[in-house]
Amino acid sequence: MIAQVLQRLNRREQILAGLVALVVFFLANLFLWSWLFRAIGDSQVEVAKRKQARNEQTVLLRESDLWSKREQWLREHQPVFHGASDASALLDQLKQVAGKYSVLIENPAIGNSPAAGAYQSVFASIETKSPWPPLVHFLYDVQVPDAFIVFESANIAIDSSDPTQMRGKFKIARWYAPASAAK
């Protein structure tokens, strides 16, 4: 069909038709390849992004057993908040430990802290006066992982009037399970 049409054309018309065909072919290629390269480039970027996300996911999933155990440990050990009376119980506990090592407690105060996402808390503020070794024992006994006790602030300094004594000023809190976890 095309051959018949071409044979009917004279030499100059054939050259012109060839040129037109070449230009159309060139333009069609330009469109096709620019689309293809752009589509391939975009897809490669998308695949690379997803591969990275997947790799991060794989690392997290590899640790999922560890995090499940930690979450379970928190559920089992983080104390449940009973109310404002917990602050006084905390202070009693601190007094008991201080008494054990003859650490003098001064200016005690208690209160509730505003709830944070991972916990709700009560605190006791105390000032202490004692030699260094009993203070060390006091600090050691007060804080263990399953007690959920935090030194929200601790200031320790040598007593200016008696260099054998240490002065401590502490804000000690207990971090209870958040209200959402207790339900």
Place this chain on the structure above:
Amino acid sequence: MRQVRREQWKKRLVVAGIVYGAIVALALIHLGYLKFRERQLDRQIERDAPRTVFVRAAANNWKALAPAIDPHFYPIEILLHLFDSLPSQDVRITAYNQSAREISVEGEANKAALAYQFADKIKKHPDLQNFTFDMQSPRILPNDHAQFRLEGRPR
């Protein structure tokens, strides 16, 4: 003769057309594979998303509770490591301050070099790597002792 040459050119054009078509087909197959891989990864990511969300939440929760459950943040542990790092008896810690996650240490050394030595040892202590420590230039006292202050912030 002219007819033969024309036939040869036709054959060449057909071969070129086939090669060109194959290249286009390969590019399309590559694109198709990339789209397939994209969807496959999407499905995998979507399938495991709930477990990943759980792990992230648990890790964030653990991090938030670190001052209560991670002994690396306990004052007694930090003090122990600070005393471990004293280069000699000529360096003394005179005050220690800690908030839930930040610490500062004040002290006095017989020479400024000892204060720097102490700071270096703290920075390299393996159990204090949760913090980055900075020390300002020590203040030289009239008796030539150096008074220093180190500040540690969580990494």
